[in-house]
Amino acid sequence: MAQRSFTIHQVADLLGASGQEVDSWISRGWLDCHQIGGEGPRRVSEVQLVKFLKAQGIDIQLLANAIAKTEAAPEPSPKPQPHQTQVATIEAPPEQPRESEQATDDEEVTTSEPPPPPPTTPAGQIIDALLADAAAAGASTIHLELRKDELSVRLRLGGQLQEKTGFRRRLPPGLPADVVSELQRIAAEGGFARCIDGVNYTCRLTSLPTVEGQLLTVELSPASIAGLDLLGLGDDDLRALRGIVNRGWGLAIVTGPPRSGCGELAAAIMHELGGPGKSCVAVLADAYCRPPGIACSSPCRGPAALAESLAVAAAGDHDAILTDIIDPAGAAAAMLAARRGAMVVARMTEPTVTDAIDRLREMGVDGWELSTLSAGVCTARTVRLLCTRCRRQSQSPDARELPAELARQGMEFGFFVPAGCKDCRNGGYSGRAMLAGVLVANGDTGRVFRQSRPGDVASLWVSATNLLKTGATSIEEILRVLRPHTTQ
Numbered sequence: 035m036a037q038r039s040f041t042i043h044q045v046a047d048l049l050g051a052s053g054q055e056v057d058s059w060i061s062r063g064w065l066d067c068h069q070i071g072g073e074g075p076r077r078v079s080e081v082q083l084v085k086f087l088k089a090q091g092i093d094i095q096l097l098a099n100a101i102a103k104t105e106a107a108p109e110p111s112p113k114p115q116p117h118q119t120q121v122a123t124i125e126a127p128p129e130q131p132r133e134s135e136q137a138t139d140d141e142e143v144t145t146s147e148p149p150p151p152p153p154t155t156p157a158g159q160i161i162d163a164l165l166a167d168a169a170a171a172g173a174s175t176i177h178l179e180l181r182k183d184e185l186s187v188r189l190r191l192g193g194q195l196q197e198k199t200g201f202r203r204r205l206p207p208g209l210p211a212d213v214v215s216e217l218q219r220i221a222a223e224g225g226f227a228r229c230i231d232g233v234n235y236t237c238r239l240t241s242l243p244t245v246e247g248q249l250l251t252v253e254l255s256p257a258s259i260a261g262l263d264l265l266g267l268g269d270d271d272l273r274a275l276r277g278i279v280n281r282g283w284g285l286a287i288v289t290g291p292p293r294s295g296c297g298e299l300a301a302a303i304m305h306e307l308g309g310p311g312k313s314c315v316a317v318l319a320d321a322y323c324r325p326p327g328i329a330c331s332s333p334c335r336g337p338a339a340l341a342e343s344l345a346v347a348a349a350g351d352h353d354a355i356l357t358d359i360i361d362p363a364g365a366a367a368a369m370l371a372a373r374r375g376a377m378v379v380a381r382m383t384e385p386t387v388t389d390a391i392d393r394l395r396e397m398g399v400d401g402w403e404l405s406t407l408s409a410g411v412c413t414a415r416t417v418r419l420l421c422t423r424c425r426r427q428s429q430s431p432d433a434r435e436l437p438a439e440l441a442r443q444g445m446e447f448g449f450f451v452p453a454g455c456k457d458c459r460n461g462g463y464s465g466r467a468m469l470a471g472v473l474v475a476n477g478d479t480g481r482v483f484r485q486s487r488p489g490d491v492a493s494l495w496v497s498a499t500n501l502l503k504t505g506a507t508s509i510e511e512i513l514r515v516l517r518p519h520t521t522q
């Protein structure tokens with residue numbers, strides 16, 4: 035095969051950088067390039083790119099994967115994306131803006147399609163590598179210090195801080211700051227959880243500005259198997275969810291966007307359904323991060339394989355099956371498994387209970403059958419709790435400025451806002467809780483499943499109001515979590 039070469043834009047895309055950054059690497063002599071026939075647009079050959087990556091200590095597998103993707107026809111991606119568990123979500127951060135659109139040498143090569151973005155940016159890869167490294171070493175904490183454009187990394191091992199030498203000089207300019215801002219972005223979404231070598235970890239991140247940059251600590255702790263009562267659910271939500279679990283057969287839908295907490299909720303429901311003498315199995319689009327303690331079929335590549343594996347699982351004598359519904363064939367297979375007497379816990383990515391029911395009907399699931407087979411539909415969101423030591427009482431917010439869904443719940447109670455103290459490391463928040471919107475199927479809910487646009491279903495806003503009434507969290511936190519998605 036002929037040696038491939040890339041435009042500046044393609045290199046930027048491959049590495050998740052901007053065109054300007056690539057330009058600066060070239061002008062500093064870090065990245066070689068050539069011009070076709072000694073003039074014309076600049077090109078970077080594969081060899082030149084690999085040499086640069088090796089010199090910068092970047093995982094060249096990143097490039098290999100991305101290049102392989104440009105050569106093979108991309109697999110059609112299922113829509114919507116399979117819901118990954120909370121612990122499994124490793125998402126590419128948003129693409130960075132290109133800053134040199136007008137540059138003359140940035141025209142795309144007309145003979146080949148521009149490569150798709152790599153699975154994750156270099157910053158994301160470095161974070162993954164750091165976490166894996168720390169977990170393998172048994173470190174409890176990672177300390178990252180950004181000073182100017184240098185990142186130093188130390189691991190806390192058995193009470194002692196150990197510097198990871200050599201790390202400091204190996205990152206290209208701009209990348210240390212990217213790593214720090216990427217970590218802060220993930221942390222702003224309410225902490226994060228990662229599956230590292232098959233073990234689920236929860237990561238708590240704190241960040242302190244320093245004179246010359248930023249000091250970050252990432253605390254790693256192995257996550258335990260949690261039942262419903264350990265998720266921080268309100269009493270009403272817990273009771274409703276137990277109503278779904280106790281039915282013991284049928285279809286239980288857990289729906290919500292990635293990182294909403296729905297992965298944890300589905301895992302907790304499976305945990306409740308399990309126990310001595312029970313057979314639980316998972317048939318997932320991405321089996322790498324199955325909930326702990328549940329046997330899992332091998333990862334299903336693509337919706338067709340998923341539906342097929344689910345049909346096989348349905349024929350087995352299982353008490354509970356965890357799966358993802360991503361297409362009509364999968365929905366039909368899930369319905370079949372439920373009809374055969376198993377409890378099918380199916381994850382979807384629609385933001386609300388109503389949307390999930392609509393989506394199932396769009397996928398050809400019969401409303402009558404759904405109303406008889408369904409045990410219930412639920413969604414969840416993780417919210418941060420106010421630090422009880424420093425939270426401050428505040429005035430009631432102006433109801434006119436609140437979303438109608440919240441104002442409708444009545445706001446006649448005391449409100450609290452975050453402050454910051456030593457206990458919460460000045461963040462104002464400590465601990466997490468889970469909001470749930472739950473529809474338990476019963477004799478009266480049949481029409482909800484059959485109507486084309488069901489109206490009265492339990493809402494996350496009710497759950498949020500219950501939490502606000504106790505002063506456990508703030509309005510701003512509720513809006514941060516619930517506003518991005520339309521909720522009934």
Ligand SMILES: [Zn+2]
Nearest residue numbers: 421424455458
């Ligand atoms: Zn505090």
